[in-house]
Amino acid sequence: MTKEMEALEELAANMSGDSSAPYHIANILREAIYRGIFTEGSPLHQAQIALKLGVSPIPLREALRLLETEGLVEFQGYRGAFVTELSLEEARELYEMISALETNLMRIAFPGITRRIVEEARNVLDMMEKEADCIRWRDLNFLFHALLYEPADRPLTVDMIARLRQKTDRNIRAHLDSMRKESEKQHREILDAVAAGDLEASVAALKKHLEYTSRDLQSWMRSEKGPKNSRLGSTSGRHLRE
Numbered sequence: 001m002t003k004e005m006e007a008l009e010e011l012a013a014n015m016s017g018d019s020s021a022p023y024h025i026a027n028i029l030r031e032a033i034y035r036g037i038f039t040e041g042s043p044l045h046q047a048q049i050a051l052k053l054g055v056s057p058i059p060l061r062e063a064l065r066l067l068e069t070e071g072l073v074e075f076q077g078y079r080g081a082f083v084t085e086l087s088l089e090e091a092r093e094l095y096e097m098i099s100a101l102e103t104n105l106m107r108i109a110f111p112g113i114t115r116r117i118v119e120e121a122r123n124v125l126d127m128m129e130k131e132a133d134c135i136r137w138r139d140l141n142f143l144f145h146a147l148l149y150e151p152a153d154r155p156l157t158v159d160m161i162a163r164l165r166q167k168t169d170r171n172i173r174a175h176l177d178s179m180r181k182e183s184e185k186q187h188r189e190i191l192d193a194v195a196a197g198d199l200e201a202s203v204a205a206l207k208k209h210l211e212y213t214s215r216d217l218q219s220w221m222r223s224e225k226g227p228k229n230s231r232l233g234s235t236s237g238r239h240l241r242e
Helices: 003-013 022-034 046-053 057-069 088-112 115-130 134-152 155-174 176-195 199-225
Strands: 073-075 081-083
Touching: 003 022, 003 046, 022 046, 022 057, 022 134, 022 155, 046 057, 057 073, 088 134, 088 155, 088 199, 115 134, 115 176, 134 155, 134 176, 155 199, 176 199
Parallel strands: none
Antiparallel strands: 073 081
């Protein structure tokens, strides 16, 4: 039994739900990817996973297809399923989209943000700063932002943001310790601007926060993954247009 399978079995034992349902299996595997049990580029051996989870191949494959739609898993022909790898270009583009969507949501939501929402968001920040578990910190981070966007009443946009963030979360988890102090400081700056009733300062603070997260993620990816992470490769000796 590999360490990955041991960790997967332990994770599954602590997650409630219908063990044979594709959505529940997908939740387990998604969490395993977020926690680094299955790393980027690693194969997902379906026979071993099915055995450890006590499920049949059909719901497992359906679960993997669900994760494929989220961009976490890819099927490589006869080779089977693999955890996807995120390139620098993809990380940059993802945060460009996240920033555009979230700053627009902030503008729409701002007139409806109440004192209750501000206090709830402040309580979430207090919990984040005390939270040691990176997965729970991630969930609280999403909750903080979702609270501020709640008055916008744009569930499709919020869902799209969640899906975009899913593609980067596993990388952020890996280097959270180095970024969380600054990230938490920026969360306070966003909330202070919101509480002061300053729309432009709120949008500016949010944009600054997302740009910081994007830069920090890309910097970490360069240092940890090296040049192979770029899908464009070197342009030395080439014209931009041919």
